[in-house]
Amino acid sequence: MTAVTLSSIYPHTAPAAPATPPWAGYATCDLIVIGAGYTGLSTALHAAERGLQVIVLEAVEPGFGAAGRNGGQVNPGLKHEPDEIEAHFGTDVGTRLVAMAGEAPGFLFDLVERHSLQCDAQRSATLRAAYHPVSLSALDTQVTQWARRGVVIERLDAAGVERLTGTNRYVGATRDPRGGSVNPLAYARELARAALSAGARIAGHSPVRTLQRTGDGWRAHTAGGSVLAPQVVIATDGYSDELWPGLRRSVVPVYSSIVASAPLPDAVRDRVLPQGEVVYESGQVTTYYRVDAAGRLLIGGRGVQRAVRSADDHRHLSDYAIRLWPALRGIDWTHVWNGQFALTPDFYPRYHAPAPGVHIALGYSGRGVALATRFGAALAKQVSGDDPHALPLTPTPIPHLPMHRFWRLGVLAGVSWGRLRDRLGR
Ligand SMILES: Cc1cc2nc3c(=O)[nH]c(=O)nc-3n(C[C@H](O)[C@H](O)[C@H](O)COP(=O)(O)OP(=O)(O)OC[C@H]3O[C@@H](n4cnc5c(N)ncnc54)[C@H](O)[C@@H]3O)c2cc1C
Numbered sequence: 001m002t003a004v005t006l007s008s009i010y011p012h013t014a015p016a017a018p019a020t021p022p023w024a025g026y027a028t029c030d031l032i033v034i035g036a037g038y039t040g041l042s043t044a045l046h047a048a049e050r051g052l053q054v055i056v057l058e059a060v061e062p063g064f065g066a067a068g069r070n071g072g073q074v075n076p077g078l079k080h081e082p083d084e085i086e087a088h089f090g091t092d093v094g095t096r097l098v099a100m101a102g103e104a105p106g107f108l109f110d111l112v113e114r115h116s117l118q119c120d121a122q123r124s125a126t127l128r129a130a131y132h133p134v135s136l137s138a139l140d141t142q143v144t145q146w147a148r149r150g151v152v153i154e155r156l157d158a159a160g161v162e163r164l165t166g167t168n169r170y171v172g173a174t175r176d177p178r179g180g181s182v183n184p185l186a187y188a189r190e191l192a193r194a195a196l197s198a199g200a201r202i203a204g205h206s207p208v209r210t211l212q213r214t215g216d217g218w219r220a221h222t223a224g225g226s227v228l229a230p231q232v233v234i235a236t237d238g239y240s241d242e243l244w245p246g247l248r249r250s251v252v253p254v255y256s257s258i259v260a261s262a263p264l265p266d267a268v269r270d271r272v273l274p275q276g277e278v279v280y281e282s283g284q285v286t287t288y289y290r291v292d293a294a295g296r297l298l299i300g301g302r303g304v305q306r307a308v309r310s311a312d313d314h315r316h317l318s319d320y321a322i323r324l325w326p327a328l329r330g331i332d333w334t335h336v337w338n339g340q341f342a343l344t345p346d347f348y349p350r351y352h353a354p355a356p357g358v359h360i361a362l363g364y365s366g367r368g369v370a371l372a373t374r375f376g377a378a379l380a381k382q383v384s385g386d387d388p389h390a391l392p393l394t395p396t397p398i399p400h401l402p403m404h405r406f407w408r409l410g411v412l413a414g415v416s417w418g419r420l421r422d423r424l425g426r
Helices: 038-049 082-089 091-114 133-147 158-165 184-197 311-324 368-383 404-425
Strands: 025-028 031-034 054-057 126-130 154-157 172-176 201-203 210-214 217-222 225-229 231-234 252-261 278-282 288-291 297-302 333-343 350-352 358-362
Touching (some): 031 038, 031 225, 038 054, 038 368, 082 091, 091 368, 126 133, 126 158, 133 172, 133 278, 154 158, 158 172, 217 231, 231 368, 358 368
Parallel strands (some): 025 225, 031 054, 031 231, 054 201, 126 278, 231 358
Antiparallel strands (some): 126 172, 154 172, 210 217, 217 225, 252 297, 252 333, 278 288, 288 297, 350 358
């Protein structure tokens, strides 16, 4: 047995990070982007392509946040089904949001091709798998509602899902051909490279400490100097700090955990997800998994609500993997890690415009790989003045989440309740 490393596998499997030296000096530009995850980098790339002078200020390095740590699942849609989204937002906003969330994976895969981003992208489909009959009607609803919008999602019975996953745990699934996977840190670093090639500047290790309103716009101060621009995009999601008043406390910065196995032996690899789909389970506690380009199983879900400290923090995930595929017993688990994403109470992403020239998009609630990429492109279109309504969402005030300081307890209680409900539902 090898010792488990308490950090992500991705730095070992992604291309080297482009050089992003810390900000030094003073400059003016058209757009400041704060945060170099998918939202910020996609905004920067698309805004630079539209001819804007863009400076990205990142606290650590591109992909430091959830963008460089996630499960790599490129999933279409939101947590809610289309009819519910349209009822929630009204026909105009709802229809556009449903369309954008549905097309987001295709947008990402096209972007990867257009810029030759080296990130193991695969349009291999998303499986949503149900392990209890109570979830089957939700799968049928998903198929029916997307069919009415011209999207063919396949409904699989227990035998069908066993054929695609190699486990007999599930009673049914859907297979959405729009989904797939990327190496998430590779994708973030390659997006940064593309943004730099398009003319954007990116400064790493440059946390923005204050944003000061000036007559000409906004001045972002870092330890090494400042940048002035008429417009600012704040793209800090689950890593939001005190920079913009109230933003950090407006979302729940939930931790999600992932465990990576050693490359699976050929005999096992042929059975676990042989066609390369990614899987997420429908249930109160979402478990998700895929097999990466080197044949490692990456399985993730809820876990400790703090940074990882020991392999024991994630034992429940590797135990669950063995429950799914008993042939994995004895396999080495080499890396465990976690990261934070911004969860909103209604699971809908948010767009805020709290002051003239300031734009904030966050709260993808665990579905940001494709959607944050797509939102970034829409933000770029919006800030460039090409389409003031490119984002489907109308801006809302930054909400105050009551009892925010108890978020860890709330998440843990939610997880326990979810586990209990899942157990009772079996
Ligand atoms: C473990 C895990 C698994 C996940 N799995 C999936 C998945 O499989 N599929 C999916 O669709 N989604 C998944 N998600 C969610 C997804 O990763 C996020 O929705 C997405 O990365 C959000 O992108 P972002 O650019 O908005 O934020 P982030 O990628 O979190 O980037 C925010 C950046 O802001 C920077 N920052 C913060 N404050 C400042 C400041 N003051 N100055 C400068 N920079 C600052 C941070 O350093 C960080 O780099 C997962 C998340 C986690 C944590």
